[in-house]
Amino acid sequence: MTQAAGKxxxxxxxxxxxxxxxxxxxxxxxxxxxxxxxxxxxxxxLEIWLSAHGKTPTAxxxxxxxxxxxxxxxxxxxxxxxxxxETCRELxxxxxxxxxxxxxxxxxxxxxLAAMVARHLALFIGGKLEVAGxxxxxxxxxxxxxxxxxxxxxxx
Amino acid sequence: MSGNYKSVAYYPGCALEGTGHAYNRSTKxxxxxxxxxxxxxxxxxxxxxxxxxxxxxxxxxxxSARNLSIAEEMxxxxxxxxxxxxxxxxxxxxxxxxxxxxxxxxxxRLSQKAGHKTYEAGKVxxxxxxxxxxxxxxxxxxxxxxxxxxxxxxxxNYYGCMYTRPRHIFPEKDRGxxxxxxxxxxxxxxxxxxxxxxxxxxxxxxxxxxxAHTLSDSDTSxxxxxxxxxxxxxxxxxxxxxxxxxxxxxxxxxxxxAEKVFGRKTSVKILYFTQLLxxxxxxxxxxxxxxxxxxxxxxxxxxxxxxx
Numbered sequence: 001m002t003q004a005a006g007k008x009x010x011x012x013x014x015x016x017x018x019x020x021x022x023x024x025x026x027x028x029x030x031x032x033x034x035x036x037x038x039x040x041x042x043x044x045x046l047e048i049w050l051s052a053h054g055k056t057p058t059a060x061x062x063x064x065x066x067x068x069x070x071x072x073x074x075x076x077x078x079x080x081x082x083x084x085x086e087t088c089r090e091l092x093x094x095x096x097x098x099x100x101x102x103x104x105x106x107x108x109x110x111x112x113l114a115a116m117v118a119r120h121l122a123l124f125i126g127g128k129l130e131v132a133g134x135x136x137x138x139x140x141x142x143x144x145x146x147x148x149x150x151x152x153x154x155x156x
Numbered sequence: 157m158s159g160n161y162k163s164v165a166y167y168p169g170c171a172l173e174g175t176g177h178a179y180n181r182s183t184k185x186x187x188x189x190x191x192x193x194x195x196x197x198x199x200x201x202x203x204x205x206x207x208x209x210x211x212x213x214x215x216x217x218x219x220s221a222r223n224l225s226i227a228e229e230m231x232x233x234x235x236x237x238x239x240x241x242x243x244x245x246x247x248x249x250x251x252x253x254x255x256x257x258x259x260x261x262x263x264x265r266l267s268q269k270a271g272h273k274t275y276e277a278g279k280v281x282x283x284x285x286x287x288x289x290x291x292x293x294x295x296x297x298x299x300x301x302x303x304x305x306x307x308x309x310x311x312x313n314y315y316g317c318m319y320t321r322p323r324h325i326f327p328e329k330d331r332g333x334x335x336x337x338x339x340x341x342x343x344x345x346x347x348x349x350x351x352x353x354x355x356x357x358x359x360x361x362x363x364x365x366x367x368a369h370t371l372s373d374s375d376t377s378x379x380x381x382x383x384x385x386x387x388x389x390x391x392x393x394x395x396x397x398x399x400x401x402x403x404x405x406x407x408x409x410x411x412x413x414a415e416k417v418f419g420r421k422t423s424v425k426i427l428y429f430t431q432l433l434x435x436x437x438x439x440x441x442x443x444x445x446x447x448x449x450x451x452x453x454x455x456x457x458x459x460x461x462x463x464x
Contacts, residue, residue: 083317083364086339090359109390116387117359123383124364127376 009126019115024108035098046070161292165232166194169242176401178445182430189437203245214262220249221263225275238285240318240400246282251325253277286343295350303438305352312358312393313344316403351436356391367402381410385422397429408450425453435462
């Protein structure tokens, strides 16, 4: 991971920590805006991944959400990226719950859960960037040493 | 799914003979208590776990094909694998053998060299322990057998990443009512609810636990697990129910490491779903291997009337 990407992840982590440390009343008072901010944090996390892989993050949307379009873009030719597909969907789900009824008694809890989901996304993507040089392990990873194996077999 | 799983071949896999021994023990005891018959594959081999495919994915396919071939030779049409990694690899081998000529060629060549029958796709169905109980016993069947209800126990069901991914190797999932969902799996939720547990709405039920990076980047794994644990606690869970030995061990070990390295203590307990169901059926905690877990849940179980 580059120093700049690392700094951005640190900033996002600090923001999420501050978010989770906020009192319920403060969360409820700004509920819809905070829900949108968490969604934007999710988008930023995926933008960092895409930029680190030389791609221009898309401005398009899927099912009305840019986060899902960014996820789809990140998952192209990298099936292991799908391990955060439902994390992205959960973030949107919690954001929607808050925006649909921001005075619901569970609003503060929903925002906290959304922040925890966003934090998981940051840890997963940050972790993937961190260990990219060590080899992929996830459920559908592209074999990094396939070329080497083919050479040994005289198939390259 | 055939839905006839009273007697199936059993592929425990390597983890269930080591760190996941409690899962092995509780799966067998649960089967016995439910009148289901498990016959362990003779001379089974490692599925290649997460590592072999990074070197040679077709060799990995062969490793699972050999296990499926053994099941077929033993006369079984179904093999049950409780470990998500083994389950995933058997399903992936089935898919690759049905769709990839290269995988078929390697499988044929290695099978001949090893001197056993070449496995052909479609001969043996692979199911998970969750399918086994859900399809053969079902919620109503479980309810009728419950002796110690899990009532009052709040559970976050954690499925991990490999039970549902990638979607294309699980053609039986996402088939509407009665089938498992890859977006929001629910079989474990259904079974534990039938045993009386109160499931919490856990938003990270299929999120990554960092299991595969536990040695190469332990801090990342610990942070991922810590977030899984704190989120479960924020949801009000007493227990995280697991159905994968890698996830289970990761949650337990990194719970300890999170406290040591980051000073973050969490109190949520970690138990296999087979242990919880076994205790609900009246089996003792010892019988289902609770003493083999790193996460000490004895106080909680006593409080809920499940400990003895």
